[in-house]
Amino acid sequence: MxxxxxxxxxxxxxxxxxxxxxxxxxxxxxxxxxxxxxxxxxxxxxxxxxxREVLFGRGAVTGLLVEGIASAPPAAGPLDAVADALDALGRTFFTADRREFSGRRQAVLNAHTELREREALKRIDLTDSLIEALHRRGVPGRTARVAAKLGMLVWEIAYDQWIDTDNSEGFGPLARQALAEVRAAGAER
CATH class of the missing domain: 1.10.10.60 (Homeodomain-like)
Structure with missing residues (x-):
């Protein structure tokens, strides 16, 4: 090249x-x-x-998530704002042309402890960014923390499904499905 x-x-x-x-x-x-x-x-x-950082981007994901929360409709609740951010991520970052690369990347991360540790730290930073973005929307502290952590759980569930080579569904719909499952689990008695 x-x-x-x-x-x-x-x-x-x-x-x-x-x-x-x-x-x-x-x-x-x-x-x-x-x-x-x-x-x-x-x-x-x-x-x-x-x-280590070459496989973790340069903050693009954080920016997309924060902007997605900021641009969610004013009436959106905290989890809906996070869902809008995950939708934006699916439209602009977790696209079909990146699926194969992302699956390969995840296999490399899974095979190396140092990279898994780096990924865990990056997810903590992303969660903190979600919390801050929700605070800027006026979401109270504890509610923002819960919504951000549930949003990251939704991300992980959707991402694992999205990189599966047998899957052809987009990241956004998978995230919405995972969010519905998280909400249903929270509503159980």
């Missing part, structure tokens, strides 16, 4: 994923990732602080 081609972060993520699958996470270096992407080590570090 020529260095002038666009989407350096995407190219680096694709190269890293290929190398992590081929050689293992521990046996892959930043230099190898950059070379596979047709870029330099300094270009890698322009976008990512270390090789």
């Amino acid at each position: 020529a260095r002038w081609q666009p989407d350096a972060p995407g190219r680096l993520a694709a190269a890293a994923l290929d190398l992590f699958e081929e050689r293992g996470y521990e046996n892959t270096t930043v230099i190898e990732i950059a070379e596979r992407a047709g870029l330099t080590k300094s270009t890698f570090f322009r976008y990512f602080p270390d090789k």
Whole structure:
């Protein structure tokens, strides 16, 4: 690949994923990732602080979720605002063309403790961002925490289904279905 081609972060993520699958996470270096992407080590570090971060994006998901909550209808309750944010994520990030990459990425994460730990920390940060976005909508503290944590549970359920190669349904509808199941479970006596 020529260095002038666009989407350096995407190219680096694709190269890293290929190398992590081929050689293992521990046996892959930043230099190898950059070379596979047709870029330099300094270009890698322009976008990512270390090789763990190359599979975690650069905050795009957080921005989409926060904007989705902010743009939810004013009358939407906390869980409905979170559902709107997950819908937005499905329309713009968890799209059909990213499904195969996302499934492969998850397999690599599942195979490496260090990456699973990083993913857990990222989810905590995402939950905190959801809480803050709900606070900005005027949702009280405890309610915002519950809605954000339930939203992340819904995300995990929907994401696991969405990356399944036997599934063809979009992330948004899967998230709505998972939210309905969470609500039903909460209504049981």
